Amino acid sequence: MTTPVLLLRLHAVVALVVFLFFGYKLLLLLMERREPLRHLRARTRWADSLLLGMLVLSGVLAWVAFPEPFNGWNLFPALLLCLLLLFFVRALRQERAGRASWYLLGALTLYGLAGARALSIPWPRQPNTLRQALLGEAPDAAALATATTPSPAPAGQAETTATPEAAAPVDTAAASVHLSAQDSATLVAAGPGATAEPVETPDLVAGKVLFAQNCAVCHGTNGKLGLNGARDLTKSNLNETGRIYQVTHGSISKKMPAFQGKLTDEQIAQVVAYSLTLR
Known part of the structure; x- marks a missing residue:
């Protein structure tokens, strides 16, 4: 299980504990059991701050791991949710059952709507990575297969899953001539009936x-x-050396995984040479 998935599930667990804990306190207040509520509050004053802090921290980590639009969050609903929970804690301490009920109901509704939006990503060509992470579903093979077609697709998005393992190495022992992508393009331009296609x-x-x-x-x-934050290779300004380094070690942002150990140096050079022909 990857670190982003663990962070996302941790946030879901923390949110569940927060709403159950606050819901129990509200239930005591609504049932007019003020004395048990006061004893509980006296023993768990630190718990309110701790749980709210954990909710915010785990939410930030989940947002970093699954940027928009995967987690469905943006700044406004996140701040509004925090304010509603803070107002709920204040109303609970003042033993105002009506206000506390509305604040908690509003926070729960807002969180539920944001979560539902995150789980119902409307792009058919993209696998719903967040849904797979939360529910433990297997990757959507059909969506991935559709995503690899050359037809237009949505704008780039942050990577959340590693690229699939490399398949068996391609046998290129029969190759007698090794030309870089630039050499291929030069030969094409110099030859008779030159076209834009590489040799x-x-x-x-x-x-x-x-x-x-x-x-x-x-x-x-x-x-x-x-997809998953990948750059448009037809517009990339990286030269052959830069692309070889990128494929070998991955990107600094970790959106692109490293292929060192998955592909040989020769295979990486072949992939880079082909990528340079994409225009």
Whole structure:
């Protein structure tokens, strides 16, 4: 289980504990059991602050792990939720049952609506990563398969799941000539009847296969998909050396995983060479 998934589930557990704890106190107040409520409040004064702090902290961590639109949160409802809970605690200490009920009901409704929005992402071409993380569902293979088609797709989004493991290495032992993507483009431009398409060298063919197996799920087969925060490769200003480093070690933001150990140096060079032909 990945760290983002653990953080998200931790936040869900903390939220459940917070609402159950406050709900029990409100129930005592509504039942006019003020004496037991006062004893409980006296023994758990620290718990109110601790639980609210844990709710905010776990919420921030979950938001960082699942940025918009995966978690359905933005700044306004988050602040409003915190204010409602703080007002609830104040009303509870003043033993105002009516106000406390409305504040807690408002906070619960707001949290429920935000959670429902997060679980019902309206983009059909994207696997609902948040729903899979919360409910423990297997990845949506159909959505991933659709996402790898070259048809237009939604704008880029933050990565939440690692790219699938590399498949068996492609046999390129028969390759007798190793040309970089720039060399291929130069040969095409210099030859008779030149076109914009690069020469299909064995390395480019192997790179295309590896790209489809390991990269197309986020970048798309044409390099323009931009799923899970992937950049549009047709507009990237990274040269061959920079792309090799990026594929080998992953991105600094961890949105792109490292393929060192998953692909050989030769395979990484082949993938990069093919990516440079995407225009």
